[in-house]
Amino acid sequence: DIQMTQSPSTLSASVGxxxxxxxxxxxxxxxxxAWYQQKPGRAPKLLIYDASSLESGVxxxxxxxxxxxxxxxxxxxxxxxxxxxxxxxxxxxxWTFGQxxxxxxx
Amino acid sequence: EVQLVESGxxxxxxxxxxxxxxxxxxxxxxxxAMHWVRQAPGKGLEYVSGISSNGxxxxxxxxxxxxxxxxxxxxxxxLYLQMSSLRAxxxxxxxxxxxxxxxxxxxxxxxxxxxxxxxxxxS
Numbered sequence: 718d719i720q721m722t723q724s725p726s727t728l729s730a731s732v733g734x735x736x737x738x739x740x741x742x743x744x745x746x747x748x749x750x751a752w753y754q755q756k757p758g759r760a761p762k763l764l765i766y767d768a769s770s771l772e773s774g775v776x777x778x779x780x781x782x783x784x785x786x787x788x789x790x791x792x793x794x795x796x797x798x799x800x801x802x803x804x805x806x807x808x809x810x811x812w813t814f815g816q817x818x819x820x821x822x823x
Numbered sequence: 824e825v826q827l828v829e830s831g832x833x834x835x836x837x838x839x840x841x842x843x844x845x846x847x848x849x850x851x852x853x854x855x856a857m858h859w860v861r862q863a864p865g866k867g868l869e870y871v872s873g874i875s876s877n878g879x880x881x882x883x884x885x886x887x888x889x890x891x892x893x894x895x896x897x898x899x900x901x902l903y904l905q906m907s908s909l910r911a912x913x914x915x916x917x918x919x920x921x922x923x924x925x926x927x928x929x930x931x932x933x934x935x936x937x938x939x940x941x942x943x944x945x946s
Contacts, residue, residue, distance in 0.1 A: 718885075749930050753868075760918055760936040761868065804868055808932040811882055812858065812870040 719743050719807050723815035729823040736792040738818045740805035745785045749809040752781055752790045755817075756801045764803075765790065795820070825849040825935045827919050832940030839909050839944070845902040845919030845937055853877070853897040856922035858933060859904050861915035871917070872904065876925035887913075909944045916941050 720743035730736050740750065748768040753761035763772045765781035768788055778793040792799055800822055805815040831843040845857070859871040872893040873882045881893050892905040902919050916939040924931040 749932070751932055755868075760938055763934065766932055806868075806932075808930060810929075811873070811927070812860070812933075814860075814868040814870065817867045 719746060719810055719813050721805055721807055721813050721815040723803075723805055723818050725818060726816065727819045727821060729821050730795050731823045732795055732797060734795045734823075736795050736799075736820060738790045738803055738805075738820075740783075740788045740790070740815050742786045742788075742807055742809075746807045746809035748784045749807060750781075750783070750788050751806045751808065752779075753804045753806060754799075754801045755804065761804060792820075825921065827921060827935055827937035829917060829919050829937045829940040832917065832942045834943045834945065835909055836946050837910060837944055840905070840907040841909065841942060843904040843906070843917055843919075843940060843942070845904075847900045847902065847919075847921070850921065852895075852900040854925060856925055856927045856931060857895060857902045858920040858922060858927075859893060859902075860918045860920055860936075861913075862918070862939075863912070863915045866915075869915075873922070873927040874902070875927050880927055882927050906942070909942075911944050914942060914944045 722741045724739050750768045752765040755761045769781045780791050802817045802819045804817050826848045828846045835841050856875050858873040874893045890908045894903045918939045919937045920933040921935040
């Protein structure tokens with residue numbers, strides 16, 4: 718199994734802040750990585766796929782980058798609706814998820 | 824509009840069995856692989872199992888191998904997860920997820936998720 722490690726586990730930020738979350742893969746996964754947002758009691762929502770492609774309907778303040786083993790999700794200006802938990806997922810070989818990053822209000 | 828509706832969750836005793844259906848609509852079900860992902864209370868997402876579009880290929884996480892069986896009925900547009908020998912650590916919300924491809928091998932990502940169904944394993 719390909720291990721996925723996210724950092725940080727928790728992030729405290731304010732509205733308007735630029736936020737970056739990192740995801741590292743245990744082996745190269747090329748660009749086969751997705752980012753999801755999840756709010757309590759809800760299913761995960763796809764934000765980014767293929768490392769940097771924005772899913773339709775997702776605000777442009779979300780962006781993804783990286784390839785191989787290192788990836789980042791950036792929120793350019795944090796909005797009130799963005800306080801949630803974020804997961805990375807590799808789909809190079811079956812599926813594995815990172816442990817999640819909770820973005821909370823500072 | 825793509826819709827995935829899981830059902831069948833509930834309280835079951837350790838060692839018991841449960842079958843989770845996932846009813847699909849809004850797309851040609853038989854053209855796409857399907858997957859199950861679970862989330863224990865307060866924990867992260869865990870991949871459980873996947874099945875190819877024609878049901879010929881399946882995959883299981885080590886944590887459920889030999890205890891869970893994934894299947895599908897393309898005529899009924901329904902995905903199933905048969906769970907047996909259930910343990911407390913199987914307690915989770917179970918989500919069904921539509922794939923973007925027919926196969927479960929190689930590069931294949933998901934796109935649509937159901938709302939999930941809660942399975943609680945407890946005496």
